[in-house]
Amino acid sequence: MTAQPLPPDLADDARWLVQAVDSAVGLARLVRMDEEAYRQSSFLDDRLLAAKPEARLCALGDMLGEARQVNRPAAHWIFHIGHVGSTLVARLLGELAEFLSIREPRSLRDLVQSGAGAEVAASIAALMSRTFRPHQRALVKATSFVSEIAPLLVQPDGQALFLFASPRHYIQGILAGENSILELRALEQGRRERLAKRGIDLAGFDRSDAHLAAAAWACEMTALEAACDAVPAGSVMWADFDGMLRDMAGSLAAVTAHFGVPVQHDRLVGIASGPLMRRYSKAPEFDYSPDLRAQLLAEAGATHHADIGDAINGLARSGHSLIVRALGRAEGE
Template identity: 50%
Template sequence: MRARFIPTLQALFSRTFEPNGAALIKATSFVSEIAGELMVEGEPALFLYATPRSFISGILAGENSRKELAGRSEQRTGRLVARGVNLSAPRSEADLAAAAWACEMVALESAEGANILWADFDRVLCDLDGFLRKLAGFFAFPATAERLAEIANGPLTRRYSKATEYEYSPELRRELLAEAERNHRTDIESALAMLDAAAETAPLLRKALDRAQAES
């Protein structure tokens, strides 16, 4: 049913201000459900993700992100089941966050193609300059090393939260993740064990976990 809207969405997302310009869309994680449909065959695509531990800790570190966990739980369960993933009933917010990670990652894994660059967000932050150079080459962007270094070390990398009036630097992110890990260690470990157990019968989830483990 939604297939008829995809060409319109592709055209909408591809709008630029100049004939030779490039469109850059900051998509919410929910768009992963239709990632395969939005990608143009033969064109490069970037799949940016977090490891399950980092994702769960990040969710538990933020009040607003925790509020939406229960509200989307049923929807996420349905999406997971449709892709062959059956998780245990959630026992904590960490379990709900783990389900959210699994839901979006298996959607991306199901859309994987030959021309996709996968990147762990936290590893990107450790070497943003190097990643931007790699990204520019992957997408054939005409950017000089000097310009990319300027972007990597500029003010925008200190305020990459949705509310740019608040600083959210890589250093602050690491501090918040570490704090959440300390405060919810038992629940996080239990949630990770739940994912690993479910992956025994879910190839897409196993693939997602293996990818995250390989990058950690």
């Protein structure tokens, strides 16, 4: 396949999203976007292509070379454990003119799956830092397993939000939805392999969906804990999503302050009390509210009470230092 030429203005702004990369064949897919397209898109993976946007397949090496010409402050990041409101938080922050919210570009998943090295990851991170206006800052929400390479993406002048939930609320949330249970089962083997790389073997955690969800929590949380040790010191803010829901405006104020972009409190109150809080962020055409979430979690907790308790006790008995640390962090919140 013949590579197309790079857009001449690639390094200038965010008009050309690095949507996908294939290091095996040396190609990158660039998709033309405007601010409204970023604002509306829940995911910047291949679902984006259904609308048939303008796209180019370009030589990966040429694109990486162009990344050296980017002259923007480093992007800020949201890493998370999945199913913990990261899309909502990214959407809320994206309502602020100070941020360009970039949600789950496929290219970051491609980096993980291809095992790309630090140089390629740093180049993609540089391209993710482009925005549309001089005083706008890029905010990139990654897919959950991209946490595995967070240390390759967070640059010295960038900051990161690590978003999580307690094991009980996480397990309840997974068990509350048919699709999340199907996803849980589909990702089981890959998560076991990721845990094994950290020396963690959760034997017997396949005997119920609650146990699978507990293992998933352990996998994603230990990825964040390990990343926290490897990113630039002081760059991480941890947040429990359920704690954020109790005071979303105050929580957003803390996050924007961490990102070095203080915002007037009344603006955050307006966003936190607006319609986004009453919609399902991954599919805004559906109603979904904090009250409905709490109801669904409570119902799942009651239905699977015994399995959830046994699974959480099993995590505590594992004794692995990263799991112990993650459990302590969840209890502390």
